Amino acid sequence: MTLKAVIFDIGGVVVGSPLFAINRYEKDHGLPFEYLNVAITAQGHGGAFQQFERSELDLYTFYRRFGEELSNVEKNNEAYIKFCKSRGQEVPELPSKLQVDGRELFGRMMKESTKVDPKMRNAIMRLKASGKFKIAALTNNFAPPTEIPNTLQDGASKAPSLEEELERLGFGASQSDLKSLFDFYIESAVVGKRKPDPEFYKYALDLLKVQATEVVFLDDIGPNLKSAQKLGITTIRKYPSRLQVLRASSSA
Known part of the structure; x- marks a missing residue:
C-alpha cells in the first residue's frame, strides 16, 4: 500500500530526550544508571507521570506524587533488581533511602x-515540501498550568509566578515553532490517552484518515514501537547519537 503519512514522536526524536536529564539526575545523586527511568515505568498505568500525561493530575499534585513515588526505595529497588536480572546484569549497590524532588x-x-534537532527539522520540512505525505506528531505530553498556588505543595514558602513556571517548563515561542512543523499535532494531554495505548494510535489514524499500513512511525522507545507494529504500522527506531550519550554520561 502507498505511504501516505509520517508520524513522529517528539521527545527523543524531534527534540532532546528527557531520558538524558533523568540520567544526569541519577549521576548527580549517586544512583545507578536508569534507576529512576525504571522506577517511572514500574509505576504502571496509575503512576503520577502516566496520569499527568493524560491530564488526570494538576501540576503541583503531580510534582508531589512524582517525588514520593520515585523516593520509594523499597518498591523501586525491587523493580531495578528485576530490570538487571532481565538483562543479565549484575545488581549494583542500591539506595537505602532517597528523597527525589519531583519539581526539580x-x-x-x-x-x-x-532543543529541536536541526537534522530532524530539515527532514520534516523536506517531507512536507514534497507534498506527498501528511506529517503528524504523536506525543505523550502534559497540559501547561493555568494557575499557581500561593504556596508550593513541597513546602517552599513562595511559589513562582505563572510566567516563570511556564518558561521553566519550556512553554513559549519555541513550543509554537515546534508545533508549526506538523500538519497534525496529537497530544496525550488533549486526547486523554498515551503511548503505548493502542487506542492512541487508532485515534491518530482516524484523524489523519489513513490505514495503519499507509503510515511510518518514528519513536525512540521500544514499547511504543511494538504497540504500533501490532496495528500494522511500519516503525523506525531513533537511537541517540554517540555524542548525545557521551554528553549525558559526562555532564554534571
Missing part, C-alpha cells in the same frame, strides 16, 4: 526537551 527533576526533563 521534571524541570530538568523539560529543559532537555526544548
Whole structure:
C-alpha cells in the first residue's frame, strides 16, 4: 500500500530526550544508571507521570506524587533488581533511602526537551515540501498550568509566578515553532490517552484518515514501537547519537 503519512514522536526524536536529564539526575545523586527511568515505568498505568500525561493530575499534585513515588526505595529497588536480572546484569549497590524532588527533576526533563534537532527539522520540512505525505506528531505530553498556588505543595514558602513556571517548563515561542512543523499535532494531554495505548494510535489514524499500513512511525522507545507494529504500522527506531550519550554520561 502507498505511504501516505509520517508520524513522529517528539521527545527523543524531534527534540532532546528527557531520558538524558533523568540520567544526569541519577549521576548527580549517586544512583545507578536508569534507576529512576525504571522506577517511572514500574509505576504502571496509575503512576503520577502516566496520569499527568493524560491530564488526570494538576501540576503541583503531580510534582508531589512524582517525588514520593520515585523516593520509594523499597518498591523501586525491587523493580531495578528485576530490570538487571532481565538483562543479565549484575545488581549494583542500591539506595537505602532517597528523597527525589519531583519539581526539580521534571524541570530538568523539560529543559532537555526544548532543543529541536536541526537534522530532524530539515527532514520534516523536506517531507512536507514534497507534498506527498501528511506529517503528524504523536506525543505523550502534559497540559501547561493555568494557575499557581500561593504556596508550593513541597513546602517552599513562595511559589513562582505563572510566567516563570511556564518558561521553566519550556512553554513559549519555541513550543509554537515546534508545533508549526506538523500538519497534525496529537497530544496525550488533549486526547486523554498515551503511548503505548493502542487506542492512541487508532485515534491518530482516524484523524489523519489513513490505514495503519499507509503510515511510518518514528519513536525512540521500544514499547511504543511494538504497540504500533501490532496495528500494522511500519516503525523506525531513533537511537541517540554517540555524542548525545557521551554528553549525558559526562555532564554534571
